[in-house]
Structures are given as C-alpha cells and as structure tokens.
Amino acid sequence: MNIAEQHRQHVQRAIETTYEHQRIAAKKTFDKFSAGARAVVVAAEMQSGKSGIALVLAGLQRLALSDEAICDRKRLKDTLYLVTMADVALQEQAKRDLAPTPNIVISNFANFESALVTDFKHRAPKLIIIDECHYGSHIEAIRYSRVFDYIEKENTECCIVFISATPFSALYSAGADSILRHNFHTKLVFHKTGSDYHGIREMHRHNQLIKLSEDQRDFCDDSLLQKRFIRQFMEHEGPGWSLIRVPSSQASTAKQVLMAHGIAEEQIYIIGQKLVGVAEHELCSIDDFKSEYETAAMFDDKLIAITVAGFRAGVNFGQNMKENLINTWDSTIANIAAVVQANVGRACGYHQNTQAKHFTNLDAVRAYSDLLDHLEAKDNSEDFEGLHQLFEDICDKYQVRGIDRGTMIAPEPQVQLTKKLDDSATYLTKGYIAVPAKLSCIDADFSAYTSDPEVLEAIQLIRGEFLAEGTPYPKSGRAMKGDDKNWIKAQWVNGVTYDDYTPSCAKSRAIDFTAKLNDGIEVEFNQVVNPGGGEITADKRIMATIFSTYNLSRKKDAFKRAMDADDMTEICQLLGCEYDNTLILLYQRGEFSQSLTDQKRQDPIQISKIRSDSVFK
Structure with missing residues (x-):
C-alpha cells in the first residue's frame, strides 16, 4: 500500500465514524460544488448531527x-470551520467533535484573519464551513463581510458551507438580489x-x-399553566430536571x-453571568449544572435550571439529560429562530423521551x-423563490414577529422595491453549431461550416483568446473581456467541469441541449446561457461552450x-x-x-410584511 492510499484510508475511517444520514448530506453538498455552486446552505435540525456533517x-x-x-x-x-458565536466552550466542543479530521482548523469570526495567517501559510483553505450561520445575520453585523470579501476577491477557488437549523436569512437572500444568488x-x-431522531415535528406529533x-x-x-408546570x-x-428561560x-x-411552591432552594440553579438581583455565588455555568x-x-x-440565554444554539447537554428532561418553559417571543433554538431546540436529538412537556411559543414552533x-x-429543487412565498404565507397564518434577526416581520404590509436582477425577458435558441477551432492554422476559414456573420465573428473572437500570445498553451481563467466581446457568454470547459456525471456538467448540458434542438424541441436560450454574476440573457447573442485541452482548472489539486x-x-x-484539441460549440x-x-415577469414593486435586513444581501 502506498503512502497516498494510507492517507485516504485514514480519512475514510474517520468518515465511517459518522452516521449514514450525515454522510448523505455531506455528499449532496459536495455534489453541488462539483456542479458549479460556490456556496451551499445546509439546513439541519437542532441536535441532529451537524458536527458529523462537517466532519x-x-x-x-x-x-x-x-496523490501528490x-x-x-x-x-x-x-478546511476552515468558523464558529459564529464568541463562545470558547463551543469552539472547544467543535475541536473535540472534529478531532478525527486533522485537515480542519477550528476558529471563529473574531480570529478569522489570524487563522488564515497562522494555519494556512502554505495553501489557502479550499473549504470554509460556517456553523450556526443564523447567528450574527443582521445587516449591522460586520462578521460576514470579511468572509465574503475574502472568498469573492482573495480566494476565488474557495467554497463555503452555511450550516444551521435555522438558516432562514441565508435562504431568503439566495432567492433575491444578493451576493449569495449572483x-x-x-x-x-x-x-x-x-x-430515531426526536425533533420538534416529532414532539408536535x-x-x-x-x-x-x-x-x-x-x-x-400566577397562572394555571405555571401551576401545571410546577x-x-x-x-x-x-431523577430528572426542568429548564426555565426568563x-x-x-x-x-x-x-x-x-x-414559594415548595421546591427546595438546593434544587434550583441559576445559569448565567452578572444577572440583575443575583449574587455572583448564586450563579453557575452550564458545565457546573451538568x-x-x-x-x-x-x-x-x-x-x-433557570436560564436567561445560556441554553442556545450549539449547546448539547447530552443523551442522559435529554432522556430525563421533565419539562421546559420559554418566555422567548423574538422570532422563530430564537424560539426553536432555545429550550425546545436543546431537547431535540436522538432519544426516546416522549413524555417531557415544552411550554413555548406554539405559533413559532408550528411556523x-x-x-x-x-x-x-x-431539497435539490433550488426553489428559493418558493421559500419567499412560504414566508409570506407564514406571516398570514401565524402570529410571529420575525423569521430570525436578519428577517423580521412588520405589523402591516409595506411597499418594497426589489433590486433583483430581472432576467425574465425570455428568448428561444435559434440553433447551434459545433466546429473545430483549428488553432494550428492562423488563417483558418470557417465559411464551409456557416455563412452567418455573427457566428463567424464569434468563432474568430474565441480563437483570438487562445492565439493572443502566439502559440496556445494551457491556461486558467480565460474570459471574453471588453465591450466588443460582451455579447458572447463563454464557458471554458476544463478537466474538472467537463464530466462529473451530473446533469449540470458541460458534457451533459451539451448533449441535452443539442439533442433537443436536433429533435425540433424548443430550448430557452436563457437556460443555455444560465446567466450569473450580474448578467442577463438579453445582453447575450451567442453562448459558447469551448472544450479544449488548453483550458486549465484553477483547482490545482484537481x-x-x-x-x-x-x-x-x-x-x-x-x-x-x-477531431481537434479544441472544439467550439455555439448556440445562437x-x-x-x-x-x-409574461410567465416569468414580476412586478419590481412588492407589498410584503417581511423586512429583510440580512447581512447576506
């Protein structure tokens, strides 16, 4: 067995310590990256095993x-794993959970830059995982801006995973005019x-x-419900325990x-720090209470246990305590995420406690x-805009004040002007042509393939990208730059993007679109172009897919x-x-x-109760 195989077996053994459902979620996430996504939002319920997915x-x-x-x-x-909350205990917990994978660095937003300098001296991270991504999602938070700037401007090959049980601001923004979308x-x-998972939906049942x-x-x-709880x-x-949040x-x-109701003082613990009216010696930590x-x-x-905000996202008090939990009381009314991430969320997990009662904001839980x-x-549909409509329906159906800190709900509908890039203007595809680039021939004539001047010009502009510096050579980051070329959308297919056995790879798309056009089936030009990064289909007259041995992936470890x-x-x-070492496939x-x-067009002026002040916009 060679050294590379030993390393791979070590990684595989670490992966096999997780559960199948965690491996499936992680594999689906990685498949999204292979298909061209740079960001994936992983929605994983409270205490369902997010650390295993990260591992x-x-x-x-x-x-x-x-192998090299x-x-x-x-x-x-x-891989860089960022804890969003400034909690040393959560960071230490992450280090323990992810110890089997030595390639991962655990840090937090406050130390993001220093982690890059200290732990990634030789190679920038390929993957960033942001745990509990709902935390700090409000527009006033500055934490995310540093990360976004880094992966957008400094490390353009890095992918990012947002993981949370309540990633609602990220999902809402992904369906709008946002950095996540474009x-x-x-x-x-x-x-x-x-x-065997027992979560909020199971508790409801x-x-x-x-x-x-x-x-x-x-x-x-004093109330009947308070008396019932006590x-x-x-x-x-x-043995057992109860949890009250006030x-x-x-x-x-x-x-x-x-x-006053007869519970002994030695049975009551207040968890927190520097609370009003509570002496320091009367307070204890979560670990002390455990x-x-x-x-x-x-x-x-x-x-x-009486807590103010101690039992929140990321806190896990273990299997035994979940099995013996008697009941919880939560006075939280802020938003859906705050409610479900608090007491009732901490009671979720892999256990069989179907007797505990949770006194909580039922509207938020139902939502x-x-x-x-x-x-x-x-899942897998990418219907982020459908999520927008669901948020609207929830506003009408339930009495909730917000989705999370970044996405709140106003008392009355408000007029909003959407900034979403409008690509509703839809065109059909006139046809396609596939030609060898003939890069070895400077004065190659393509009139035998087509007489269309627009197509002929596109072919020469693409050839010019390869021949601009003389003899063509393998190169990454090719692009059609300049106002004289912007009417062409070009995809430079390399060894990574050619064929990963998914419907979105260059090979599959080429086969699918050309087969439909050959059969006389109408193909939307918008689907062929698949605009992004501030583009709209109306600005493109030609879509070019260039297969070539001279196109090099930026992923040096591919x-x-x-x-x-x-x-x-x-x-x-x-x-x-x-046959040619470079093939140009053009759609007109x-x-x-x-x-x-008309089916796609939306009014830019919308009336909604939802007010998105998310950092993800």
Missing part, C-alpha cells in the same frame, strides 16, 4: 486531493435525519408542546416563585415545522485539471465534429418569446 465534508475535501497533494504535509490544512450560485441541501399565549409567557405571573415537576418520580431581570424572582445533575441523579433527585416541511420537500485527448475524441464524436439566440416572458 464528512472535511474528509471529502481531503479525499479530493491528488495528499502526501504533502504542507497541504494538510485545507456571486456564489448558492444551493440548498436538507439534512434528512435518521428514523406526541403532543409534547404546550402553547404559551402572549399573556401567559411570564413565568413569574406540578409536573413535583409529581415526577426518579428575561434577565426575572431570574431571582423566578427562583422565589419556585421556592455536574450537579449527575450528582443529584445518583440519589434519584431532580433539579430545576418552523412548516418551514422544515417545505425545505425537505424542495485529479484532472485539463481535458485530455480521450475527452476530446469523445466530445467531438458526440457532437458530430471532426433566437426569437423573443412574449408568452414565456
């Missing part, structure tokens, strides 16, 4: 290296959990969710309420369930950076063209379709 992603990134690269120690670090071609992957209306959420107010705790037999000013009052619970369980005792159902149904002679033989035969824009345009 597999890091492993797949390492397996994608060439995987044996080079200087190229080991190739610059990164963002895609969606929904993590489908194993059958087991009638574990108790509605707290607007006037019932204050735990310190009675359930008191009547519980054996505003920061009410932690001490909540403790007094519990004691330890106290383990001790109490030894004596079949039960405890109550979240609807969102999950939609994401699961639309298994095959350029097409080879066998690839060229194959594509020339498929397109009925004589045809007639304007008013009917198709």
Whole structure:
C-alpha cells in the first residue's frame, strides 16, 4: 500500500465514524460544488448531527486531493470551520467533535484573519464551513463581510458551507438580489435525519408542546399553566430536571416563585453571568449544572435550571439529560429562530423521551415545522423563490414577529422595491453549431461550416483568446473581456467541469441541449446561457461552450485539471465534429418569446410584511 492510499484510508475511517444520514448530506453538498455552486446552505435540525456533517465534508475535501497533494504535509490544512458565536466552550466542543479530521482548523469570526495567517501559510483553505450561520445575520453585523470579501476577491477557488437549523436569512437572500444568488450560485441541501431522531415535528406529533399565549409567557405571573408546570415537576418520580428561560431581570424572582411552591432552594440553579438581583455565588455555568445533575441523579433527585440565554444554539447537554428532561418553559417571543433554538431546540436529538412537556411559543414552533416541511420537500429543487412565498404565507397564518434577526416581520404590509436582477425577458435558441477551432492554422476559414456573420465573428473572437500570445498553451481563467466581446457568454470547459456525471456538467448540458434542438424541441436560450454574476440573457447573442485541452482548472489539486485527448475524441464524436484539441460549440439566440416572458415577469414593486435586513444581501 502506498503512502497516498494510507492517507485516504485514514480519512475514510474517520468518515465511517459518522452516521449514514450525515454522510448523505455531506455528499449532496459536495455534489453541488462539483456542479458549479460556490456556496451551499445546509439546513439541519437542532441536535441532529451537524458536527458529523462537517466532519464528512472535511474528509471529502481531503479525499479530493491528488496523490501528490495528499502526501504533502504542507497541504494538510485545507478546511476552515468558523464558529459564529464568541463562545470558547463551543469552539472547544467543535475541536473535540472534529478531532478525527486533522485537515480542519477550528476558529471563529473574531480570529478569522489570524487563522488564515497562522494555519494556512502554505495553501489557502479550499473549504470554509460556517456553523450556526443564523447567528450574527443582521445587516449591522460586520462578521460576514470579511468572509465574503475574502472568498469573492482573495480566494476565488474557495467554497463555503452555511450550516444551521435555522438558516432562514441565508435562504431568503439566495432567492433575491444578493451576493449569495449572483456571486456564489448558492444551493440548498436538507439534512434528512435518521428514523430515531426526536425533533420538534416529532414532539408536535406526541403532543409534547404546550402553547404559551402572549399573556401567559411570564413565568413569574400566577397562572394555571405555571401551576401545571410546577406540578409536573413535583409529581415526577426518579431523577430528572426542568429548564426555565426568563428575561434577565426575572431570574431571582423566578427562583422565589419556585421556592414559594415548595421546591427546595438546593434544587434550583441559576445559569448565567452578572444577572440583575443575583449574587455572583448564586450563579453557575452550564458545565457546573451538568455536574450537579449527575450528582443529584445518583440519589434519584431532580433539579430545576433557570436560564436567561445560556441554553442556545450549539449547546448539547447530552443523551442522559435529554432522556430525563421533565419539562421546559420559554418566555422567548423574538422570532422563530430564537424560539426553536432555545429550550425546545436543546431537547431535540436522538432519544426516546416522549413524555417531557415544552411550554413555548406554539405559533413559532408550528411556523418552523412548516418551514422544515417545505425545505425537505424542495431539497435539490433550488426553489428559493418558493421559500419567499412560504414566508409570506407564514406571516398570514401565524402570529410571529420575525423569521430570525436578519428577517423580521412588520405589523402591516409595506411597499418594497426589489433590486433583483430581472432576467425574465425570455428568448428561444435559434440553433447551434459545433466546429473545430483549428488553432494550428492562423488563417483558418470557417465559411464551409456557416455563412452567418455573427457566428463567424464569434468563432474568430474565441480563437483570438487562445492565439493572443502566439502559440496556445494551457491556461486558467480565460474570459471574453471588453465591450466588443460582451455579447458572447463563454464557458471554458476544463478537466474538472467537463464530466462529473451530473446533469449540470458541460458534457451533459451539451448533449441535452443539442439533442433537443436536433429533435425540433424548443430550448430557452436563457437556460443555455444560465446567466450569473450580474448578467442577463438579453445582453447575450451567442453562448459558447469551448472544450479544449488548453483550458486549465484553477483547482490545482484537481485529479484532472485539463481535458485530455480521450475527452476530446469523445466530445467531438458526440457532437458530430471532426477531431481537434479544441472544439467550439455555439448556440445562437433566437426569437423573443412574449408568452414565456409574461410567465416569468414580476412586478419590481412588492407589498410584503417581511423586512429583510440580512447581512447576506
């Protein structure tokens, strides 16, 4: 066994420590990158195994290296995992969870630049994973701008994964005029959990969710629901614990309420730091509480934790505590993400506790369930705009104040002017032609292939890109630059983009479009062009797909950076063209379709309750 194979087996063993559903989600994510996306939003429910998905992603990134690269120690670090919350404990937890993959560097937004300098001296990261991407998503947050600037301007080969149980601002922006849509071609992957997962939808089916209306959420107010919560705790037999979330000013009052109902002071713990009316010695950390619970369980005792915001996204109190959770109370009303990421979200996971009751904002939980159902149904469809309509429906159906911090809901509908780039003007494809580039012949004549002056000009402009510096040579980053060439959309096919066995690779698209045109089937020119990066189809008259051994992928670690002679033989035969080391496939824009345009056209002035102030825009 050679050294490269040993490295690959080590990675494979690490991947095999995860569950199949995690490996499936990671593989689907990587497939999106292979198909041309630079960003993927992974929606994974609370406590469903996001760390496992990240571990597999890091492993797949390492397996994608060439034999030479995987044996080079200087190229080991190739994945950066960023924790969005400034919480050292969460960062340490991530280091433990991802320890089997030595190619991953754990950091946070605050130390993003220093991590690049310190840990990626020899090679820039190939992959960035942002955990709990909903956190810090408001437009006022400056954290994401540094990352976006980096992958857009400094490291254009880097891909990025946004992962969260509530990635709603990212998804909403991906369907609008945003950096995620135009610059990164963002895609969606929904993590489908194993059958033993017990999440919010499962809790709903087991009638574990108790509605707290607007006037019932204050735990310190005397109410029937408050009495029911306390009675359930008191009547519980054996070890167990309860969790109450209150505003920061009410932690001490909540403790007094519990004691007034006969619960001993030594059974009550306040988790937090520097809370109003609570002495420092009365406070404890999450880890301290876990330890106290383990001790109490030894004596079949039960405890109550009062928290302000301690039990939030990323916090996992373990299998045993989830199994023995008695009930939770959450006064949160801010937005859907804040509600489901808090107490009820921490109770999710792989366990069988169907008896615990969760007193919470039921409208927010139901809205979240609807969102999950939609994401699961639309997985792989890229229907981000359909998500917009779902958000609107949720506004009408449920009494919620927002989706997350970056996407809020106004009390009344507001007039909004969308800045989304309008590519609704739809054209048909007039036809196509495939010709050998004949780069070895400076004065090659193509009049035998076509007499159309527009097509002939396009052929010469493309040839000029190869011959501009004399004899053609392998090169990456080819482009049709200049106002005299902008009417041509060019795809320079290389060894990576030629054939990855997906419908979106250059080979598959060429076969599909040409076959339909040969059969007289109408093909939208918009689909052929597939505009992005500020482009619209109306500005393009020719779409050129150039297959060539001279096109080089920017991915220096790719298994095959350029097409080879066998690839060229194959594509020339498929397109009925004589063999050449460079083949030019041209599609010409045809007639304007008013009917198709009318189906797509949207009014730029929209009325909506949704106000998106997301950093992802």
